[in-house]
Amino acid sequence: MATTGRRLRADAERSVRTILEAAERLLSENPGATMEQIAEAAGVARTTVHRRFASREALVETMATSAWQEIDDAVDAARPYTAPPLVAMHQATANVVQIKSGWRFALGTLPPPGEEATRIHDAVMAKCDAVFARALEAGLLRPGTDPRWARQVYLALISEAVHHSPTTAQPQAADDPDALATLIIDTLLYGLAPRRPGPPAVQDTPGVDLPAGHDRS
Amino acid sequence: MATTGRRLRADAERSVRTILEAAERLLSENPGATMEQIAEAAGVARTTVHRRFASREALVETMATSAWQEIDDAVDAARPYTAPPLVAMHQATANVVQIKSGWRFALGTLPPPGEEATRIHDAVMAKCDAVFARALEAGLLRPGTDPRWARQVYLALISEAVHHSPTTAQPQAADDPDALATLIIDTLLYGLAPRRPGPPAVQDTPGVDLPAGHDRS
DNA sequence: GCTATCTGCTACATCACTGTTGCGGATAAA
DNA sequence: TTTATCCGCAACAGTGATGTAGCAGATAGC
Incomplete structure (x- = not known):
């Protein structure tokens, strides 16, 4: 009722x-x-x-809708179409991680088709793709990278980061969204192999002011 | 009964x-x-x-047990303790991807504690960790890398690769386990940023003979 | 061919969860 | 204070899934 x-x-x-x-x-x-x-x-x-x-279904759908709405707002707040790609990615990631940790179930499975949540979900994905396209254009991604694979990996890393409980290394990384975002973006772009000098990290990008101390090198 | x-x-x-x-x-x-x-x-x-x-529960548990048993065998076949780390990783990944695509549900959620499947699962994870430790020692991973994060990312990449349906780029990558393994390992180690010359890819490692044509550079 | 085993079928019992209704008491809002 | 709204409670109906039992026909294995 x-x-x-x-x-x-x-x-x-x-x-x-x-x-x-x-x-x-x-x-x-x-x-x-x-x-x-x-x-x-x-x-x-x-x-x-x-x-x-x-009904139970209505309850779940309400949860999904409001959760995805929050995600959508969080992505918009990162200005995905205007901010420099790396900045937008970092900012959006940090925002999304925070929200996702509070809506683990609602965002866990993609909403059933035909719902309002699906509309928002698709919109978010479109923004995600747009940022990646801009990143590719800016030379942040290797030319020829499969965009679907890139998005898949990115989203998977976010999910994993949310479930990433802190232990030894990265002591404060668990609750600090900026540290988590750095971990995600760095892993996405450069992987886990030893770093060789060359490309700029997020923190070194002009125009981005982040609290110091997140450089995990 | x-x-x-x-x-x-x-x-x-x-x-x-x-x-x-x-x-x-x-x-x-x-x-x-x-x-x-x-x-x-x-x-x-x-x-x-x-x-x-x-019971339904017994059915599900049987599925989990035999699936994890297959995974365990597949990992062993890659000689995780003796083969060169990169070789073992590639081989194990290729084997696991194949099995996982046939046991999507059974391997989708980790088995409830107290079951036989859990024992095997833990054993597999131990072998996984061992390979990563050897990889770290061999300089394949950045010193200081959180081992739990590394494993999480690796397993997530495998899951994503299994669900990765083929479209534009990587045309044959969908059904060829070696191509998928290459994609996974490369993404894990080097990410999606433009590659700079330097470290050896799997295919260039002496002692590994792979069918040609998987280099996605 | 003989026998133990396996299967489909029908019927039944049970159970858990969902969703509804109505009422009396409590409480927010005017 | 008055009133419309909300809540807990109790009771009920409906549904769908699970699990059991027994029997008659088919079939693998010797």
Whole structure:
């Protein structure tokens, strides 16, 4: 009985948020979690969940839509069409990593076709491709690189970085989005082999001011 | 009513194989597929599936165990402790990619703890780490590289490569395991930035004879 | 050919999850 | 204070999947 256009009362709006957060928490650890469990984790009755979301499917779709909306905004904030490619990549990556760590489930599987989330998803992918095209043009990527492979690898690195818990090296890299972004971009562009002097790293790029201390060389 | 120690009749053994293959096919596209659907895809009655596998859980675990067993064998075949690190990596990668493309579901999520599959999984990971340690020692990896990050990236690249359908560039890379392995290892070590002359690629390493034409420079 | 085994089929029992309804009490908003 | 809205609770219906049991016909293996 959700999706009514009427304005919600303040406490109801709070319930919706609490449910969404609890659902994310539960489903990210167990995608088969029950509405009952979600309700319990949110501290509300099961019927209240059904009051706000017509079905389990509707709940999941709402999560996906708002998560992808956040991602879209985060990418836009990096000015993907105007900022220098490397800068845009770094900034977008840092933003996205932060959001993705809070929406692990909602962003884990791509939304089913026909939903609003899919539209946003496609838009984000288009922006991603645009940045990569500009990077290729700027000589950051090897000519002839398969653009689909580049995007696949990039997205995979982001996912891995989100699940990358800190241990020995890169001590502060876990919670610092800029450090994670540097790790991702560096790995994407230069891999794990020993570095030879030559190309500029993100930090050396003019016009980018990052807090010092992230250079992991 | 499965897991009985008795020797199965030939036709029963065939049934088991057919069911496992059908289950892999179905579940890789829809992890929530029904026992009914699996049975139908295998061309047997639902009760027959239950006759061979006590429960859905048991079926999935059997799949995981045999899949990971194949992976383990494939890694061993690359002689991870004795072959030159780069050779071992390439060979193991090529072998694993082939197997993984046939066990997408069974190898998709790591097996639940306490199962036989977990034991094999851990053994494989140990071998993986060993190869990476040898690679680091041999100067293939940058000193100070977080070993967990290296493994994460490597495994992610394998997963992506399996799902990497062919289009424009790398035309034959889709079905040729050696080409895919080259793509994975090159991306892992050197990334996507323009290559500068210097380190040897896999194909240039003495002692490795690969079919020509995989150099994607 | 004989026998143990395997299979399809039908029927049944159970269970978990989903989704709905209605009511009385609480609470936000005016 | 008044009122519309929200919530917890209890009860119920429907659905779909899982797992079991027994029987009659087919088939592999000796």
